[in-house]
Amino acid sequence: MHRRTALSLLALSAGLTLGAQAADNAAWPTHNLRLVVPFPPGGGTDIVARAVGQALSPRLGQAVLVDNKPGASTQIGTEAVVRAAPDGYTLLVSGSTSFTVNPALKPRIGYDPFKDLIPVAMLARAPLVLVVPAQSPFKTLNDLLAAARKQAGAVRYATYGSATAPHLAGILLGLAAQVSLQDIPYKGSAQVTTALMSAEVEATFDTLASAAPHLKSGKLRALATPSRQRIPSLPDVPTLAELKLEDASFEGWYALAAPAHTPPAVIARLSQELSRVMAQPEVQTQFRAQSMEAVFLDSPKLIKQMELEITQFRAAVARAKVTLE
Numbered sequence: 001m002h003r004r005t006a007l008s009l010l011a012l013s014a015g016l017t018l019g020a021q022a023a024d025n026a027a028w029p030t031h032n033l034r035l036v037v038p039f040p041p042g043g044g045t046d047i048v049a050r051a052v053g054q055a056l057s058p059r060l061g062q063a064v065l066v067d068n069k070p071g072a073s074t075q076i077g078t079e080a081v082v083r084a085a086p087d088g089y090t091l092l093v094s095g096s097t098s099f100t101v102n103p104a105l106k107p108r109i110g111y112d113p114f115k116d117l118i119p120v121a122m123l124a125r126a127p128l129v130l131v132v133p134a135q136s137p138f139k140t141l142n143d144l145l146a147a148a149r150k151q152a153g154a155v156r157y158a159t160y161g162s163a164t165a166p167h168l169a170g171i172l173l174g175l176a177a178q179v180s181l182q183d184i185p186y187k188g189s190a191q192v193t194t195a196l197m198s199a200e201v202e203a204t205f206d207t208l209a210s211a212a213p214h215l216k217s218g219k220l221r222a223l224a225t226p227s228r229q230r231i232p233s234l235p236d237v238p239t240l241a242e243l244k245l246e247d248a249s250f251e252g253w254y255a256l257a258a259p260a261h262t263p264p265a266v267i268a269r270l271s272q273e274l275s276r277v278m279a280q281p282e283v284q285t286q287f288r289a290q291s292m293e294a295v296f297l298d299s300p301k302l303i304k305q306m307e308l309e310i311t312q313f314r315a316a317v318a319r320a321k322v323t324l325e
Contacts, residue, residue, distance in 0.1 A: 028087075028266050030062075032062055033065070034066075035052070036080055037049045038069055038094050040068055042189065042190055044207035044254070047292075048287075048292070051290075053066055074097045074164065078117075079111055082110070086259040087266070091257065095255075097160070098257075099257070101164060104168075115260060117257040121299065125251060127227040129224075130226070131204060131206060131223065132196070141238075141240075148177075152180045157205065158195045159204070169248070173245065174320065175316060192206060208234075212290075222234055224239065225240070227249070230242075233291060
């Protein structure tokens with residue numbers, strides 16, 4: 001009798017707990033959300049997070065705050081989300097560095113993008129562009145590659161850190177052109193721009209969102225883009241594919257993810273609202289003004305792209321014989 005009573009009480013308690021959790025999920029969100037950005041303020045990822053957060057806030061009825069946690073090639077911010085409570089209140093907004101580049105280039109990182117995160121949706125595509133200072137002697141990509149062939153280490157290119165998208169873009173270009181390019185890591189786009197202006201480095205692959213103001217002012221010059229099509233705002237800048245370096249093509253993108261075990265109902269609501277936000281004409285216009293394309297790629301499609309990219313990037317790194325810790 002006592003055992004049956006105890007079991008009944010346990011079952012009732014479990015039912016009440018599940019019922020409470022279901023009620024919490026249905027009520028989500030009841031307080032502010034935090035979008036963790038693993039880069040410093042001002043760069044492309046930060047721009048995406050703030051724009052999405054601003055548009056998402058009225059739809060959810062809660063403030064959506066951006067929390068910049070840069071460092072360790074996005075690992076600090078990404079791992080902060082992995083360790084967060086899986087309740088839908090702490091989310092990751094990052095570029096492909098967190099989702100495919102780090103997992104492909106680094107043999108040991110503190111998370112698995114498929115097991116420790118739920119990739120919810122791709123939010124934007126952002127072309128990269130290979131730029132040099134306006135005073136650079138390199139007028140074309142061929143000029144830059146000729147210098148690299150003439151002397152190893154003659155062309156240093158800035159990155160956001162080892163195993164970030166600009167670093168990978170340089171590896172792919174070096175492989176395709178059969179040259180050695182020396183990567184120099186910095187903490188973010190602002191430091192990269194400063195390094196370029198002060199001639200600490202000769203070039204960089206940067207997002208167009210970050211480089212556009214300096215291209216417009218004439219402080220930087222664009223040599224090429226790894227995008228598969230020419231950038232509409234830079235119609236005279238050739239793609240690497242056009243320059244017979246198709247294997248160096250590389251697309252930049254941004255996505256949102258949640259910690260593993262976040263309730264399916266929360267993920268479904270979040271995905272639904274993001275699909276509506278990214279389709280808003282004002283959001284589309286805002287992203288175009290930042291040289292980005294607002295998109296919505298749902299979780300299954302995003303995961304498929306991640307799997308394809310990781311396979312591609314690992315093969316490239318193996319060919320380049322690059323080992324990163």
